[in-house]
Amino acid sequence: MSQPSDMAAFVRIVETGGLAPAARDLGLTPSAMSKQLARLEARLGVRLLTRTTRRISLTPEGETYLARARDILLLIEAAEQDVTAGRGRPGGLLRVNTGTAFARHRLIPLLPAFFERYPAVTLDLSVTDRRVDLVAEQADVLLRTGPLGDSSLIARKIAEGGRVICAAPAYLERRGRPATPDGLLSHDCLVLRGLSRLTAWPFRTATGLQTLTVRGVATTDSAEALRDMALAGLGIIRVSAFIVARDISEGRLVPLFEELHVSEDVPVWAVTAPGRHRLPRVQAFVDFLARHAAEW
Known part of the structure; x- marks a missing residue:
């Protein structure tokens, strides 16, 4: 396995909460996943995770590595998308999280036109009215209305109402x-x-x-x-x-x-994590919503 693969395996273990669910997500056996983690820790010379029979937790070194690993994997994905985008339209799985009202009255009515324009994109839409952690939810885009708190995330105002x-x-x-x-x-x-x-x-x-x-x-x-x-x-x-x-x-x-x-004024924001906003499918989606905001 390559270093990026080991890095991706580690991130998936943390995000899913264990070796077994991460292995299922990546199509591997728990034994293969454990070997990837062991190889990564051996190469780095530190323990990244503390494991018990019930749970895993990040070591201080693991917390530092996780933040950098996510950034690096996003940059790799963005680079690959930039190269392949020249061969056709944006594609891949787009994960979007938004509130119930916005999904029903604004987003879902636009989806047929979006898919007609970008047929290579598939959508995983999560609808909830609770505040969510964009990174923990693995979302590409959060769509939210109203004021935003201070954040290191990237926010673009796509519409405004009353x-x-x-x-x-x-x-x-x-x-x-x-x-x-x-x-x-x-x-x-x-x-x-x-x-x-x-x-x-x-x-x-x-x-x-x-x-x-x-x-x-x-x-x-x-x-x-x-x-x-x-x-x-x-x-x-x-x-x-x-x-x-x-x-x-x-x-x-x-x-x-x-x-x-x-x-x-009630602003509507498209919020993305640094790096992920450069993905062609994310750019296409946010630009599409901004263009149609005038119709709202």
């Missing part, structure tokens, strides 16, 4: 339509759990910006579930406009305080 406050006609008939923003304090306002900034709804008033901290009968960790709750008549929501645009246009939800509500 937020809207709305409720179902059935809810407004039952509870009445709030006449002023202050009236929201006596209504059921449904919010995303764990995001305190989204419980503070901003409005323009004669005396300046007013922020109301709202509450209601239910919270959720899913923007798509929040939309479903509003459609069921449970309360008033404030979400990214793209999530409810069709519901509003077809009358299933009614916008509130359009003139007074400060909608705020």
